[in-house]
Each structure stands twice: as C-alpha cells, then as structure tokens.
Amino acid sequence: MATLARLQARSKSIAQQYYYRNSVVDIFRKKENDAAIKIQSWFRGCQVRAYIRYLHRVATIIQKRWRGYLGRQQYQVIVKLAYYTMKMNLYNAMAVRIQRRWRGYKIRKYCFNYYYLKEYLKAVSETNDAIREALEEFAEMKEREEKKADLEREEKERDYQARKMHYLLSTKQIPGIYNSPFRKDPDPWELRLQKAKPLTHRRPEVKRKRSICLSDWLACTSARSFPRSGILPPIDRKRCQGPFRDISEVLEQRYKPLEPTLRVAEPIDGLTEARAQLQKQEWARNVNDNMFLPFSSYHKNKKYVPTMHLSSKYGPDVYGTQHFRDENPKRWICNKDFQTVLPSFDLFSKYGKMYSKAGQIV
Amino acid sequence: MSQRQVLQVFEQYQKARTQFVQMVAELATRPQNIETLQNADIIAVIQTAITYGLYIFMHSLTKDQSPWIPNGQTGVMALLRPLLLDVVPTIQQTAALALGRLANYNDDLAEAVVKGDILPQLVYSLAEQNRFYKKAAAFVLRAVGKHSPQLAQAIVDCGALDTLVICLEDFDPGVKEAAAWALGYIARHNAELSQAVVDAGAVPLLVLCIQEPEIALKRIAVSALSDIAKHSPELAQTVVDAGVIAHLAQMILNPDAKLKRQVLSALSQIAKHSVDLAEMVVEAEIFPVVLTCLKDKDEYVKKNASTLIREIAKHTPELSQLIVNAGGVAAVIDCIGSCKGNIRLPGIMLLGYVAAHSENLAMAVIISKGVPQLSLCLSEEPEDHIKAAAAWALGHIGRHTPEHARAVAVTNTLPVLLSLYMSTESSEDLQVKSKKAIKNILQKCTYLPALEPFLYDAPPNILKHVVGQFSKVLPHDSKARRLFVTSGGLKKVQEIKAEPGSLLQEYINSINNCYPEEIVRYYSPGYSETLLQRVDSYQPLTN
Structure with a gap:
C-alpha cells in the first residue's frame, strides 16, 4: 500500500515529467522520424540491391551451367551427326565400288556377254545365209519345174498342131509348103510333120448313160x-x-x-435291175398290165377254180400220174452230142470268119 | 378346145417364164444393164405382169404398194420374187440366180431384195430344195450380205444362219462352198455378226469343209474362218479350239496359190490377237515352211506370209527372237527386195517390230542387211504410207545404241529422212514418223560425218539434237575436234542464232569450251570487222 501511496504521490510529477518529456520529444519527433526513415530506406535499399546482386550472380551461374550443358549436348549431337554422315559417305562410296564391280561382272557374265553376243550374231547371220540359200534353191526349183511344164505344154501344143496340119506333109511327088525345093534344107516343121501322126476323124460323141x-x-x-x-x-x-x-x-x-x-x-x-428296167419301160409305155377283156366275153374273165384234190395243202397225189422207173431207156438215148448251153468261145465262134493277111479265109 | 390345146397354153406360159428368167439372169451379168433393170418402168412391170398372168405378182402388187410404186424402182425385183415360188425348179433356180446377180451389183439393189421380203422365202426354200437351188439361194444371201453390216444383220434376222449351217453338211461340195461363202461374207462385217455365225455352230463344219478334197471349197472355208477369227480374241479362240491350226499349217505347202493366200491370211488373223494365240500358231511348226511362201510367185501369198510373220513377231521379244533364229528376218528382207508397193508393207513393219523389241534383235536386223533394204524402200517407194512405215522401222532400228545409230547413218538414210520431213508434199503422218525417226537416231548417233550435213540444212528443232551430239562427242575426241574445225562445222556453229539460256545455247557453249578462245573468236560472225577496227585504231610505233 505504501508503494501505492508513494506512487500516487509521485504520479503528479510523473505525469508532469511525462508531459514535459513528450513535449520536448515532439519538437524533434518529425525530423527524427524522417531521418530514421531515410536511414532505413537507404539501408534497406542497399540491402535489397545487395540481395538482388547476389541473386543475379547466382542466376548467371545457373544459366552458365545450364547453357553450357545444353551447348555440350548439342555439340554432341552435331558431332554424332557429322560422324555419321562421314561414315555413311564412306560406306556409300565403298558400296558403290562393290556394286560397280559386281554389276559389271554380272552384266558381262549374264546379260551382255560381248563374246556371246558376237557369237549369237554370227550364228544368226549364218542361219540367214543358209535360209537365203535354201529359199533361193527352192525358188529355183520351182522355176525350173514351171519352165519344164511350160516347155512340155508348148511341145504338146506344137505336136497337136503338127498332127492337125499333117496334110501339109510333102509326098514323093509334090513337096509340101514346108519343104520348098528352092531351099537347101526342109523346114523343121517338115520333120515334125513327118514324125506326127495325122489326127483321126473325131467320132461323134455318144452321150453315155450314167449307170451304176x-x-x-x-x-x-x-x-x-x-x-x-x-x-x-x-x-x-x-x-x-x-x-x-x-x-x-x-x-x-x-x-x-x-x-x-x-x-x-x-x-x-x-435280175432286180432288169426287172426295174422293165418296169420303167412299161411305165414309160404306159400300157395297162391287166389283160384287156371285152364285155362280150365277160364270162371268160372268171377265175379258174381248181378241184379240191388239186388244191390240197399237200399237193396233188403223184400216184398214177408219174412213173418213177422208165422201162424203155433206148428210146431216149440217141447218138448225138449234147448241145451246149453256155456261149461258145470267141475264138471258135469267129473261126473261119476272119481274114488273114493275104485276104484268105483262115 | 381339146385338152392338148389347153396344155399347150400352159406349156407356152412355162416356156415364157423360163425365158424371161434366163434373160434377166443373163442381162444381170453385165454392169451396164443393171441400171436399166433397176429402173425398169412401172408400166412395163404391169404389162409383163399381165402378160405372164402372175396372180401372185398381182397379189403382191396390191398388198405392199408403198415400197416400190412411188419411186418406180425394183422393177425386176418385183417380177423375180414370185418366180422364186414357181412350180418349176429351173425357173426358181434361175430366178434366184438373177436376184443374186442383181443384189451383187450394188447395195441399193441388195436393200431392195431385203425390203421385198424375199429373204424369208429364200431361207425357207434353202432347207427344202435340191442342190442347184440351194446353191443359187446361198448365192443370193451372199450377194445381199456382202454390202453392209445392216444387210448382213437382216439376213441373220431371217434365220438364214441355221439353214446355211445345215447346207454346210450337204453332200454336194458346191452347196457347201456357197454356204461357206455366204457365212464368211456375213461374218466379215463385225464381231456381233461373227458371233452369230459362231453361235449357229458353223465353225466345226467349216473345219470339216477344210478337210474336203475340193480346192475351191477349202479356199472358201478357210476364208470364212479367217473372217470369223479376225474380229476379237474370243472369236479367234473359238476358231482355234475347233482345231483349225493343224489343218491350216498342213495346207501351207499346198501348190494352189489362192488357197495359200487364204490359209496365210487366216493364220495371221488368228495370230494377231494375243500372245497365246500367236504361240499356238507358232507351235504348229509353221516356221521354216512359211518362209518358202515368201519366195512364191504370187504376190499376195508373199504379202500374206509377211503379214503372218509380222503378226507373230509383234507380240513379244521371244517370238521375235524365234523368228530371227529361224532366219525369218533374212527371208523377209529378201522378199522386200523382190517386190514393190503394198506387198512390201508388212515386211517393213515386221522389221520395225522386231527391232523395237530389244537391241540385240535390232542388231540381228542390221546384220541381216535390213537397213540398206529399208533405205532403198524409203527412197524409191512412191507411196507415203510405205515411206512412213520404212521411216518408222529405221527409227526403231537406230534408237538403241550408238552402234545401231551408226549402222543406220552409214547407209546415208538420214538426209533422205530429213528431206521427207521437210518436204511439203509428204503427208502429215510421214512427217511425224520421219521426224521421230530422225530424233531417235540422232540422239544416239556419234558418227560425226553423218551428222555434219545436218548442221547446214536442219531446222532448229532437229539442229538442237545435232549440236547436242557434237557437244557430247567433241570434248572426248581430239581428232574429231580438229576435223570439226577444218570442215567448217565450228564456223557454222558460231553462226547459229540461239536464244541465250536455251538448251541449244548451252550445247553451243560446251562446244566452244572445247576450243581455245582465239579460234572461237576467229570464227564468230563479226570478227573481221572488229579486227579491222583494231587495225584502224592501232597506232604504229614511230621512231
């Protein structure tokens, strides 16, 4: 309580003091405040700048590292690519070499064999020559045949002509037109006429009946x-x-x-043919087969009716009508020869009817 | 009137009919009468109708007036038609004969036959009558069918094919021949008609006809088969399936020239369609035998034989090779040398086809001495299409390698080709073909002596190739360079006016690069003036 009382006693002075002090401070307060702010701002500015500088430095380091990393990576890629292209170029060049050799070899061996081609062409020309020759021969043969046929035809024609003109042949008394007495040799036609046989008179052609x-x-x-x-x-x-x-x-x-x-x-x-021919003739003549009977003798038209005995199924009875044994053979046999039924031989039939060379009867 | 008098009237009537028909048939053989017969006056028609008392004729007169009365045509036609139905066979036959002769003359008359409804009764009686009538009726059908596809179609529509095919089975070779002839004429127009003939079953019977001993029948049957086979691969296959080729191959050696013609033509018609068919023809072992036909006396046998070889060769390199190996090319070349005109054409084309297949085959043509023969054809043939074929063949021979081009160039063909190309008289086709040939040959040609004349007289579009060849050869050949200068080629090259930047200019530049600058300048056009100017402007040193 004493304290309280002491305090209370002092409170007045304290308040005064407080007031006084405050009023003293208040005079400089604004100024001080401004100064403090300035100081603070400067300081803080320095601090932040330093920090930023620090940050920048750090960032640069990071960037440096990163960029370096990236660059190295790209460099790796480029190097690899360059190496690869170089390698491939080399390979290609080598492959071309190999292919060149191989292709040359293959073509020469299989496709375009120069010697083979030469040989082939030679063979072709040989065949060509052979074929040409053969065809030539063939054509020649044909021509020869034709010529021969022509000659033969001409010869035949001339022969025929000669036979036709045989009457122009010279006789012993009268020389023919081809055998002029004023010339040394007779015309070749004369000789031909001599050789030729005169044409016989043409017989009137008989129309031949076609038959089988x-x-x-x-x-x-x-x-x-x-x-x-x-x-x-x-x-x-x-x-x-x-x-x-x-x-x-x-x-x-x-x-x-x-x-x-x-x-x-x-x-x-x-026989059948003869019958057919007969029928044809009759048909042509057109004569009735049936006998022509006048009405006056109609009764004669009656059919003959045989007796019962004769018309039996077993034929007529032979008993009593036929004799099986002849009692008088001499009566039938005579001393004459049989007459021939077959036609006689030509030679004999003509015997005595032909003429010999001398004109006598043989 | 007694019975005899009555009969006499009829007899007279018959005699008159016979005479009429015979006279018409006889008149129809001469072309100058046909007009008159065709335009026979309508009054005359009616008069004769009355004279002959043809009630059938009058009937037809009243029935169908329209087709013939207004124009007054088809006078004889109308008269002959009832006579086809005559009771007397001789009159029928002669009427058919007269009709056939009339229809044979031109297509108007043939059309009149069709319009006159004569065909159905002809077809009907074709099946019924005796062989003489059959022959005459088939003749009419043939005469009608030969003019145009429409007329042939009209015959087919009448159902004539079946009866004609039945006639092929006849005993008489004359009837067979006439029927085969008519079938051939029907089939020759187009594929549908041929198909109709095939569908009627004619092919096996025609094959049987081939085997008959009569030459005329063989000839006609082979020609009919050829007409059937020519339209399409299917039809040709049908003909082949009937086993024709073996028979045809046997008949090549037949001495009859006309038969040979037909046989060769039939084989070529079969072979032309496809590789398979051509191979089948080859497999019938025609090869050395056909070559003898190239030496035949008959021109058409030669032509057809070359056509056959051409049709076979055009398909594949193998077939061409076969022909080359058999010596066919040499034989054809000889054949070309031995004939003139159109008969050469298939042979020339054969050489082109063979050479086009491969360089070895082209080489074979060259060593068979084909090029001189072709250049001979090129220069001496009067007709443009043969020249065009020769140019085409030469182009194919020369286009493979420098060796080939050289072989063509040494025969001095290029100037001829150029003159054909430049000539205004030659046809467009010939110009195109010769240009192409020149181009093909030039692009491979390294034979400079042949190229040099082209520098002087070739048009720019060809000059381009010539200069190009020089520009390729000169850098590698010193002797040629020297020769090029001394012969004045370099000078000519400098004179050429080429647009800067064009291909020609490039070629010229590359030629110029082969020579020292002085000489190039020396030969350039304005050089003398510049030299003189230099002389003018030169100040001599005076002491």
Missing part, C-alpha cells in the same frame, strides 16, 4: 488301170534280137481289154 452297172464300173477301172494310147502301137518296129515273142503278140497281150469271167461280168443284182 458293174460292167460300167469295170470298164472305168480298166480305163484307169490300163494305159490307153490314142494311137495304136507302131507296127513296123524291128524285131528285137533274142528269144522273144512277136511284138504284136506281146502288145496284144499287154493292151487287151479286161475280160472278166462270166460270174464277175454279170452284176449280182442283174
């Missing part, structure tokens, strides 16, 4: 198989020396017409 009869067929085959010369074989040929037959005989044998046997000469269906 066997004899015709045979005739046509014989025409095909045997040479038929238009002119007869020469008569006045000299006899050959040696044990040969007479020429005429041989020729006759050679050129005799085909003489088929009776069995072959007649067609197998001759």
